[in-house]
Structure formats: structure tokens, C-alpha cells
Amino acid sequence: MLGCFYFLLSEAAEWWDRGILHNVTSVITIFSAEERKVQRRLSVLASLILAGAIFGCNQSPSPEAKKGDATTSPTPKAEVKQKGVIGVSLLTMANPFFKVMGDAMQAAGGKIDFTVNISAGEMDAARQKDQVNDFIAKKVTAIVLSPVDSRSIGTSILEANKAGIPVFTADIGCLDPVAKVVSHIATDNYGGGRLAGEALVKAIGGKGTVAIITHPEVESVILRAKGFKEVIAKYPDIKIVAELPGGGQRDASFKTAQDILEKHPDLNGIFAINDPSALGAVAAIEKAGKIGTIKVVGFDGMPEAKQAIKAGKIYADIVQYPEKIGEMTIQAVGRFMAGETVPAKTLIPAGTYLKSDADKDASLK
Amino acid sequence: MTSGIRTAVARLAGQYGMLLVLAVLCLFFAWATYHEESPTGQAGAELLAEWVAHETPKGEVVVIVTPTGAEGDEFAAHLTSALTHEGVTIGAALQGDPPTVRKALEALPAKGQHVPLIATTGDCRNWSLWDALQQSNSAFAATKILAPGSVRRSTFLTASNLRNIADQTAVIAIIAVGMTMVIITGGIDLSVGSLLALSAVLTAWLIQRAGGERANGVALLGSCLVAIVLCGVVGGFMGWLTARLKVPPFIVTLAGMQIASGMAFIVSHGQSLYDIPASFTWLGRGTTLFALPNAVVLMVAIYLVAHLFMTRTALGRTLYAVGGNMEASRLSGVSIRKTLVLVYVVSALMAGIGGVITVSQLKAGAPIYGVMYEMYVIAAVVVGGTSLTGGQGRVFGTLIGAFVIAVIRNGMNLMDVEPYTQKVLLGVVILGAVLIDISRQRRSKHTA
Structure with a gap:
């Protein structure tokens, strides 16, 4: 679908280059206007789309921007309300199971003053690796993963281990024996x-x-x-x-x-x-x-x-x-950050319906 | 002279207008991810040491707490030496995750040690451990916990994040070189994502056969080369079908996509193959030049070679001729068949290299790799200014296109944009970027 979209786009560009659109003056009067004006308007429009798109997504300012004081001198930090950011990368948001889990994580995070950022690998192991790298660059407090591939996730978890960021897995575990996962929460x-x-x-x-x-x-x-x-x-x-x-x-x-x-x-x-x-x-x-x-x-x-x-x-x-898995995972992160030991594995009993x-x-x- | 420069600048701006878009995007994300943060490393440690020396009462000791990891090690070392320099006695230096630190801290008062002051990193200071500890344990009720004050910093612009972006672009950008050539000849290659998976699985499978974790360097190199060449053979076959039997490339490579993906599942039995020596991650994770990941160095080298090939060799110019007007090129004696086979082989080889890099980055090969990559690669090529109707395009434009997409993705992740919205925004921003580029190109045509 994406391909068709690009194809159409470039086709339109091509037509425009050939000046075909200029002949349709009766339909779109804007093109009968002076060349330069059109171009200027177009670049303004494009910039607006670009700016609007980017600004639109910045509605929720990051918690880091709010907390802390502005001085560079070493002053004690005021009471920290927010306890940190938890970066989450799930298997796919196209499956309602993970959507429910993600929503539960966000709700649970709100209760214990953590900001929970949900992203998803969408079945692409390399993309999930990128997301973990971005979490490390952002210095999140903890990382929660539902690996796309239980083996390929190993190297990413190792990177997080090296950066000193604790990693938790939800629903799907990591099978790499070297990578260190604090706790795994899943259905029994x-x-x-x-x-x-x-x-x-x-x-x-x-x-x-x-x-x-x-x-x-x-x-x-x-x-x-x-x-x-x-x-x-x-x-x-x-x-x-x-x-x-x-x-x-x-x-x-x-x-x-x-x-x-x-x-x-x-x-x-x-x-x-x-x-x-x-x-x-x-x-x-x-x-x-x-x-x-x-x-x-x-x-x-x-x-x-x-x-x-x-x-x-x-x-x-x-x-x-899934909502229990999500909730318990975030609670485990909260307890771990408060210095409590958490079990390496928590199995949530299934129910009969x-x-x-x-x-x-x-x-x- | 000056008019010459002006023309050159205008031409550059026209050709690489997308570079401007990339710069604007970078500036925007640099601004948007600007925030306050505790300084780390030596600077942070020295700042903190001065403050701790000022706050520590006479005759008292200070306890240092740092997280695990390289950054924690560095901070602890610098803080220790700076505090010693200031004449402060260090009671204990603790390192670890919150439960470890808590256990160690709670053991201190039992040993009769008074803890009036704890010096730690900014990240550690944010642990909820401190509130919990001070509420539950009266020995710590009056303890002061100090961390370096804040400095303003942009997450996007940190060296590690910029490396991150280059690293994330490498595979897509390398495959996009081949795709650029294919598209310049007026074709399309939908099989690259599946070929990446096939190459990854073949590489991992061959390494397993060659001794798994004990495989030596020659075996590793051999496995990679065989996997890449096999991909090239598949590409050559697709090129031959397109050139000789005149089957539309869309159909041929759509079939190739299915076949390659199926073969990847057959070879791996649908599982991920992981019996790979740690040394194999050198290509994807290691660094040699300027702290750049080796995959990025490889990417740059491939782009230089491809650029020279496309601009300086007769064969390279032939691609443009074929894409511009196939009939005219045939009449002027260009071998269209040879040219078409060549571009599909190159495209498949690049996908093969992409597969090897992915295995190296993830230390495993799975048939699920590369899903939807053909779309990202085509997007990079088109954003980079190559026309889908053929005959026009530049290799370096594609590199910029790949970076535009990588920067948008990385920036949105850093800004915590929700995943459903990310998809929409990526599409909108690509559309906006291409619109800007089109309008700039047209303007530069008029001024020139």
C-alpha cells in the first residue's frame, strides 16, 4: 500500500513537471496563477505540513523538561514527583492482546508516578533493536520488552545491561543465556x-x-x-x-x-x-x-x-x-527501582471461561 | 567567478534540496529533545565532589553509589579521586541495581557506620529507592543524597544518539544503493526484504554447519560470502526473466519475494538460528574508525564506489540511458539485457550484505527479518530524488533520503510519539519532504 502511495506521489510529480496540470486551469485556478507564486505557496504549504506534523506530536512534553531546576550550579533537587520513564517495546500493536497489555502498563505507570512510553517492533527484530537503542540514548529508567524474536533480542538486552538499565520481559521471554533480564512476567x-x-x-x-x-x-x-x-x-x-x-x-x-x-x-x-x-x-x-x-x-x-x-x-x-501481565510488569519495575527484590519469573494463572x-x-x- | 559559485550553489541546492530538509529535521529534533540532565563523567564527578566537600560535616564520611555499567564505573572512579583530592573520607563505594544497593546500604548502620551523606549520579538520584529507604529506615531519615546539578542537553545531538542513527540507517541505506540503480533503469525490486531474510538465515545456517560458536574467521567470512553470492544468483535470475522474457519486474520480484521468504523459512525450519560466535558481531556492533560502527564505514565505502560507478564509468551511464529511453539505447548499441541483469544482481547482493549485517547486529538469523523493508528502501530512494519512471537519480540523494527517514523515526522515538501516530506522521513527513524538494527543484530550474 505504501508503495502504491509513493508511486502515485511520484506520478503526480512527474505530471506536474510535464506541465500537464497547468492545462487543467478550469478545475484548479491556482495553477493558472503566476509560476513563482504557486511555488512559494507550495513550499509554505509543505513546510506547514512538516511543522504541523511534528508539532502535533509534541503535545505531551517530556517529564524531564519539567522537573529539576534551571540553574547549573549544584543545588539540591526539589522533591522529584516523577520517578522516571519506562521504555516499552511490544511484539505488535496490531494484536489486541498487546494493545490491552500496553494500555494496562500505561495505567499502572500512572499510579506509581512512572511515565510509560509504548512502542512496538511490529514483527521486525531489527526495528525492535533500534527502539531499544533509542531507549538507551534517552537513558530511560527501565526497559520492558515483548521480544519479536526471543534469540535476536539478546544483543539489545546486553547493550542495555552495559548501560546499567534494568530490562524486564512481558509475555514473551528472552532465550539468550548471556543477556540479563531482571524479571519475566507471563501467563502460566x-x-x-x-x-x-x-x-x-x-x-x-x-x-x-x-x-x-x-x-x-x-x-x-x-x-x-x-x-x-x-x-x-x-x-x-x-x-x-x-x-x-x-x-x-x-x-x-x-x-x-x-x-x-x-x-x-x-x-x-x-x-x-x-x-x-x-x-x-x-x-x-x-x-x-x-x-x-x-x-x-x-x-x-x-x-x-x-x-x-x-x-x-x-x-x-x-x-x-494481558491487562494483568501489563500491570504486574510495571509494578515489578516500581518495586525493583525502590530497592526491593523481585522474583525472576512470575506466572499469571489463566482462567476458565x-x-x-x-x-x-x-x-x- | 562569483556567478559561477552561485550557479554551483544553486545546482547543489537543486540537486540536494533534501539535504536542507534533513538539516531542518535535525535542528527541530535537537530543539525538541533539549532538556535538563545531570552531567556525567569527569565533569559531573568534579562538580559533585566540590559540593560534597562543602556539605560534609567535619569528621564524617561519604558513601558513593553508582549504577552498573561503563558510565557508572567512570563516574565512581572520577568521584573517588576528586573526593580524595578534596580531603573527604569515603566510607563505602557501592555499585549495582537498586535491590543490591539497598541491601548494602541497610547493612551499613548495622555495622555501626553512620551515613550522613550519599553521593550519586543523576540517574541514580531518580531511583525511587531513596524515598522508600528514608521512609522505612530511621537510620537514613536525615541522610542527604546529592547528585550533580543539571545542565541543558539535547538527547538527539549526543554523540551516542548520532551514532545510533547512522547505525540504524546502515542496512536500509546499503540496500537502497541497489534499489536506486534498479529504479534508474525504470524497474523495481520488491524482493529485497525477503532476500535479506534469506541471506541472514543462510549465513547463520552455514556458520552453524562450520562449527557454530567455535567457527573460525575463515569459516565466518566464507559463510557470509556464500550467502551473499547465492542472493546475487537469485537476483541474476530475476534480472534475466525481466530482460530476456520481458516479464514486468514488479511481477518477477513479487514472485521472488515469496520464493526467497519461503526458502528462508525452509532452511531455518521457521526458527531463529543463534549458534554464532560472539566475534561475529564485529561487523554490526564493533567500531574501528572514529568510533563509527563498522557497518556504517562499510555503508560509506559502498556509497563512494557506487557514486564513482554511476558518474564516472560508461556502464554506469548506461543505466541512465536504459531508464531514460530503452528503445533509443537499444538502437545505439547498448546491451539492455546485460544492464538489467547487472542491476538486479547488484540489488540482490546489497540485500545479501544487509542480511549479513543484520545477523551480525542481532547475533541470530531468523526468517522473519526484513519484513516491509522493500517499502522503506523504496521510500528512501524516492525521498532521495530518484524518479520512479526511470532515467533520473543520484546515489547520494538516496543516502540523504535514508537518513531523512531514520532521523524522523529516531526523533519520534525520542519524543515518545505513540506508535500508531508514528506511522501516520512518518507518511505525512515524507510527503511534506518530497513536496518541498519538488518545489525547490522547480525553482532552481527556473533560476539556472
Whole structure:
């Protein structure tokens, strides 16, 4: 899209150069005016856009500009109200999960007098590296990351370590053994997997056949599947007849679920490792006319999945609490800066969301 | 003579009007990030030492607290020597993160040491530790905590941030050299982002095969070269399809983008490959010349070579001829096929180099690298004054274009612009910059 935009822009410039626009005087009288006047106006306009754009973004003055006294002589600083800036770089702001997490971070920061600056790597590991570098240049008090790539983030965290800026990770951890992270705050995926197992056992009445639609490339999913399987293993009457990949995507999971239903027409339940997979499975079950006969348990707590629970298409969802992750991460930063020791790892328990919850949920119509 | 100079200046302004835009942007961000800050290093330490000497009661000692890291080390060393010089006794020198410092401080009164005064850096003074400590521990209720007073400074203009910008531009700017050549011939290359990922994954994969963390220098160099050359081969194939079979470059490179990205995922199994020796970060993170990152030095070298090639060699001039009028160049005996293959090879090689630098910067190679880079690179080229219809453009214009985009991004990060707004502003500012450039170019044409 961006490319089209540039292309159009340069096309327009090209046309203008050829003087074609000058012929359209009846439409745009400005171009029939004297050449120089047009140019001057145009450069004024361009400067205005430039200035307006930049000024527009400077609405919230940085806290540093306010605090401290103006004298260069060594005088004691007055009571510092603001305790510092926390630089945050999340995985992507296009996913509502991280948007909710970021908003919670900002709210939590406000409560303990920290300014929280949110940015996002947008799936670009190099861009996230740039953002961390900018935080270091700015000398932020602490850095919070949801790494785009758990390995590539290592060098950036090392730079922050060298500059003496503490680093925290939220939701996604760092896998580089050398880089030092003060604390990692995330959902307890293993525990969530166990909850999913318990929910599905209850849904199918303690016996029957179940399938897992998985996505083993992601570590959190591996943990979810592990927890799920451990619970099922305790019930000898329940058999896992299939564990197949759905790519964590709706369309791929739809096809996978169709294949599973083809081979196991008497299936009783499906555990889908995230909501897109669960919704894909529901589509396949709907097509086979088996809604209600085959119970589905999803993971995440997306609004669309909650809607499906309300409609009785999904039995239960294991929900994560991004707002809790965000809040607890910022609180950990606050405690650390006040000199308290914080645990190296905090896992936030997931919850089970059933039809009874959906019926009470005000966010669903 | 003077008119000659004036013409030269006018020509320069016309050709590199974007340089003015860049200067304005830099000035603006320098002003916008101007703020008060505690002086660091020797100056800060000496300023503080004088003040501490004045405040310390007779017979009392002072405790020094600094954060971990090079800056903290330097400050502690200078403060210690300055205080000794002033005749102040240092009771203890503590270094670490807030919990470490707190534990060490709270141990002092237990040992019978009185702490009337703590000298620390400006950054440490902002820790919320101090309020918490003074409220919870009566031994510190009357303790004075001193840090150097404030000086005014612009975050944007610090040496480390300027290096930062150059570092952040390097990869995009290097790829943009190839893109400039492609666009001058009237083509487009959408595959560069994916080729960067492919090159990164190949480099990391080859290094793993060559012994991983124990790979020697020759193996490292070999891995990089093989990865870059393989990218060049892909580029050559795309150029051949464009030149020989007359498939529009947009389509060829769109397909190339998919194929290269897919290959990167296949080679790496979708994971990031990280078994890379620490010495490999020399290219992306190390410095040799004037404290400039090596990737930046490489970027400058590539631009010099490309500039000479485009302006001083017959082959370089051929690119303009092909882009200006393909039919006329063919009739005048220029081998269009050879020229087109050449530019796509160069573009792919540059993407390959970009991939190697990225691996070096991140010490890992992942197939997700380079997403949307083709757009940033094309933006840099167009902002730099190269016409998308071909036949016109300058390599150094592209470098300026790349810097304009990098400066805007860095400046917005420093000013805490919210990410959704950043996208809109980047687009608007690029649009504004190009409008200014167009109007300046037209004016200079009239005056010349």
C-alpha cells in the first residue's frame, strides 16, 4: 500500500513537471496563477505540513523538561514527583492482546508516578533493536520488552545491561543465556493447558475420544499441550486419537479439523491451542452438522470466541489476562527501582471461561 | 567567478534540496529533545565532589553509589579521586541495581557506620529507592543524597544518539544503493526484504554447519560470502526473466519475494538460528574508525564506489540511458539485457550484505527479518530524488533520503510519539519532504 502511495506521489510529480496540470486551469485556478507564486505557496504549504506534523506530536512534553531546576550550579533537587520513564517495546500493536497489555502498563505507570512510553517492533527484530537503542540514548529508567524474536533480542538486552538499565520481559521471554533480564512476567501456559484438560474432561463426561489441534513451533503452545495431555492421562477412559498441526490459524485449522472428523467420526472433543484454531475447528464441526456433539475448548479469550461460547459452539475458553501481565510488569519495575527484590519469573494463572460467564459478560451483545 | 559559485550553489541546492530538509529535521529534533540532565563523567564527578566537600560535616564520611555499567564505573572512579583530592573520607563505594544497593546500604548502620551523606549520579538520584529507604529506615531519615546539578542537553545531538542513527540507517541505506540503480533503469525490486531474510538465515545456517560458536574467521567470512553470492544468483535470475522474457519486474520480484521468504523459512525450519560466535558481531556492533560502527564505514565505502560507478564509468551511464529511453539505447548499441541483469544482481547482493549485517547486529538469523523493508528502501530512494519512471537519480540523494527517514523515526522515538501516530506522521513527513524538494527543484530550474 505504501508503495502504491509513493508511486502515485511520484506520478503526480512527474505530471506536474510535464506541465500537464497547468492545462487543467478550469478545475484548479491556482495553477493558472503566476509560476513563482504557486511555488512559494507550495513550499509554505509543505513546510506547514512538516511543522504541523511534528508539532502535533509534541503535545505531551517530556517529564524531564519539567522537573529539576534551571540553574547549573549544584543545588539540591526539589522533591522529584516523577520517578522516571519506562521504555516499552511490544511484539505488535496490531494484536489486541498487546494493545490491552500496553494500555494496562500505561495505567499502572500512572499510579506509581512512572511515565510509560509504548512502542512496538511490529514483527521486525531489527526495528525492535533500534527502539531499544533509542531507549538507551534517552537513558530511560527501565526497559520492558515483548521480544519479536526471543534469540535476536539478546544483543539489545546486553547493550542495555552495559548501560546499567534494568530490562524486564512481558509475555514473551528472552532465550539468550548471556543477556540479563531482571524479571519475566507471563501467563502460566502449562497451568492453562491443565485447565483446558479439566474443562474438556468435564464436557465429555470423563470418557471418549479427543483430538488436539496444535502449533508446536511456539514454546507457549508446547507448554499448553503438555499440561493438557497430563490431565487426560489420568483418565483411562479418554483417548487422544489425533494431535495435528493447525498453524495457529483459522483456515489451516479448519482443514485439519475436517481431516480429523473424516477419520474419527465418533470424536467427542477437540482442544484447540488458540482461538483462531478453535474457530476453525468449529467451522468444520458446523459443516459436518455435529455442533453440540463434539465439544471444543479454545485458548486466549478473543471476543469472537467468547461470542461462540455464548452461542454454544465452543464449550469453554482458557483466558489469558494481558491487562494483568501489563500491570504486574510495571509494578515489578516500581518495586525493583525502590530497592526491593523481585522474583525472576512470575506466572499469571489463566482462567476458565464458560457459557455461564459469557451470559454474564457485558462486553458481548 | 562569483556567478559561477552561485550557479554551483544553486545546482547543489537543486540537486540536494533534501539535504536542507534533513538539516531542518535535525535542528527541530535537537530543539525538541533539549532538556535538563545531570552531567556525567569527569565533569559531573568534579562538580559533585566540590559540593560534597562543602556539605560534609567535619569528621564524617561519604558513601558513593553508582549504577552498573561503563558510565557508572567512570563516574565512581572520577568521584573517588576528586573526593580524595578534596580531603573527604569515603566510607563505602557501592555499585549495582537498586535491590543490591539497598541491601548494602541497610547493612551499613548495622555495622555501626553512620551515613550522613550519599553521593550519586543523576540517574541514580531518580531511583525511587531513596524515598522508600528514608521512609522505612530511621537510620537514613536525615541522610542527604546529592547528585550533580543539571545542565541543558539535547538527547538527539549526543554523540551516542548520532551514532545510533547512522547505525540504524546502515542496512536500509546499503540496500537502497541497489534499489536506486534498479529504479534508474525504470524497474523495481520488491524482493529485497525477503532476500535479506534469506541471506541472514543462510549465513547463520552455514556458520552453524562450520562449527557454530567455535567457527573460525575463515569459516565466518566464507559463510557470509556464500550467502551473499547465492542472493546475487537469485537476483541474476530475476534480472534475466525481466530482460530476456520481458516479464514486468514488479511481477518477477513479487514472485521472488515469496520464493526467497519461503526458502528462508525452509532452511531455518521457521526458527531463529543463534549458534554464532560472539566475534561475529564485529561487523554490526564493533567500531574501528572514529568510533563509527563498522557497518556504517562499510555503508560509506559502498556509497563512494557506487557514486564513482554511476558518474564516472560508461556502464554506469548506461543505466541512465536504459531508464531514460530503452528503445533509443537499444538502437545505439547498448546491451539492455546485460544492464538489467547487472542491476538486479547488484540489488540482490546489497540485500545479501544487509542480511549479513543484520545477523551480525542481532547475533541470530531468523526468517522473519526484513519484513516491509522493500517499502522503506523504496521510500528512501524516492525521498532521495530518484524518479520512479526511470532515467533520473543520484546515489547520494538516496543516502540523504535514508537518513531523512531514520532521523524522523529516531526523533519520534525520542519524543515518545505513540506508535500508531508514528506511522501516520512518518507518511505525512515524507510527503511534506518530497513536496518541498519538488518545489525547490522547480525553482532552481527556473533560476539556472
